[in-house]
Amino acid sequence: MSVLDAAVLLTTLGFAILLVAAPARARKVAPIVLSLVTIGSLGLWAVEGYWHWWPLFLLIALMFAFLVSDPDTTRRRVPMRVGIGVLAVLALLPWAMPPVPELPAPSGPYAVGSEIFRWVDEARAEPTGAGDRRNVVVQAWYPTELVSGRQWLYLDPLPPTVYGIPRVFLSTYELIDTNATAAVPVSPARERWPVVLFSPGYGAPRAVYSGLVADLASRGFVVLAIDHPYESAATKLADGTIAGTVEDLPADDPDGTRYMTTRLETRTADLRFVLDRLGGELGPLTDRLDLDTVTATGHSFGGATAISAMAADDRITAAANIDGTLYGPEHSLTRPVLLVESDRGETGHSQVYLDGNRGLLERLRAPGFRYEIGAADHYSFTDVPGFPAAPVRFAMGHLIGGSRGPAATQRLTNDLLAPFLLGRHAEVDPAATRHDRVTGGQVSR
Missing domain, CATH: 3.40.50.1820 (Alpha/Beta hydrolase fold, catalytic domain)
Known part of the structure; x- marks a missing residue:
């Protein structure tokens, strides 16, 4: 996993946890964090192809939707929290199975x-x-x-x-x-x-x-x-x-x-x-x-x-x-x-x-x-x-x-x-x- 992969994934997952646990605090940093992870995820899409990171992209989209939704609409926000949790787990899959595996370098003189x-x-x-x-x-x-x-x-x-x-x-x-x-x-x-x-x-x-x-x-x-x-x-x-x-x-x-x-x-x-x-x-x-x-x-x-x-x-x-x-x-x-x-x-x-x-x-x-x-x-x-x-x-x-x-x-x-x-x-x-x-x-x- 590259530095860009790790940075985007960890930042997104950290913000997802903050959003579910403390929505009010998350709203204060949301513009900066979501802007950064969106730019980073577009970079992943361009460099590594989109499919490996689809849970991450959906997670970012769902967090946007959660932030702009009416805080008083409890029935809608509970399933959105569940969805954020599920997508956060799925977003870890590319970390378990790297999109591009690496082979060991040959050991001989040629x-x-x-x-x-x-x-x-x-x-x-x-x-x-x-x-x-x-x-x-x-x-x-x-x-x-x-x-x-x-x-x-x-x-x-x-x-x-x-x-x-x-x-x-x-x-x-x-x-x-x-x-x-x-x-x-x-x-x-x-x-x-x-x-x-x-x-x-x-x-x-x-x-x-x-x-x-x-x-x-x-x-x-x-x-x-x-x-x-x-x-x-x-x-x-x-x-x-x-x-x-x-x-x-x-x-x-x-x-x-x-x-x-x-x-x-x-x-x-x-x-x-x-x-x-x-x-x-x-x-x-x-x-x-x-x-x-x-x-x-x-x-x-x-x-x-x-x-x-x-x-x-x-x-x-x-x-x-x-x-x-x-x-x-x-x-x-x-x-x-x-x-x-x-x-x-x-x-x-x-x-x-x-x-x-x-x-x-x-x-x-x-x-x-x-x-x-x-x-x-x-x-x-x-x-x-x-x-x-x-x-x-x-x-x-x-x-x-x-x-x-x-x-x-x-x-x-x-x-x-x-x-x-x-x-x-x-x-x-x-x-x-x-x-x-x-x-x-x-x-x-």
Whole structure:
């Protein structure tokens, strides 16, 4: 919340309390106070958009009406007092949910550039039947030395509703600073940069991992964050169409295992399609990728996707699964694997999750690592827990878990990912020991 936000809100709420408790005193200062908050609220409207502050605007209007009403008209003034009280409470909502959330700044030595590619795989039909050919959307995050001042939007354009929430309530997410700029060259610090394919959780857009992937890019990686259309709430396709969620869970598949396995096959093909494009024209990334160091990682279902893709394609040299339940066939992998888990006590991982990842490590014929991050829940790896204001985040962290917070969780995760993805396995355990409440280590060699 900005200084202007706080000043207008606190002044308005303070005057509302004075008006209800001592109308006579309020009348003496009303011209000055209401003039100031009206000017301030118009500033909020101009800068941040009107909808977040509609309770505040109505509150100011109702206070004007209260002041000019006949003091002897008791029947009218009682409901007006009640209305002032209700609107005063509602006016606090933007303070609980800031109109424009802030992402943590990347911690690496490089600035971050970004480029979006919207590709069509002409060799595959869209498996959901919602489109003709399969689209794959990739946002590249890469190290740079320059800042252009031009950003991509945090979210792709949204449909009228997102998971039942009207689009207007998410409109200012377009103003989120992604800490990356567009139309900048790749850093010349090295000729070619290691590549990381990143797959998001089921139903999640790539955007909600911006904090994680921008930080990883700032450490010297080209991170290709992939949107899997018709899973995410909104994905802008190559022809400009906005694809929403298409989900058709079969009635004879009550736990969704068969359905998720089918989705996993589609996602795996998406990652392999991206691999096929890496040697071609990629804008600022052309001829700047180290194709001998291509790894995969992802969160939740994206973690399962990373493991599946490495099992299916030898071009992927290592894979990291961040808190993901595995689906599909059991794999006996011969390339390194890293498992990064949230606090089992806070997330409550299913038995399927526990059995699948334990079996993966037992069958592994390469270096394997597993770490559990205390006080991190399943969503701590995303930007979402950072959207509420600090007091709300504090309450949520202590009531439902994840008190470590997304910024600290993401930075710790990247401290583990960075050496692991480069094959510097001796550096992974020391990276873990620099943080508190991290358990685990190397489990196979």
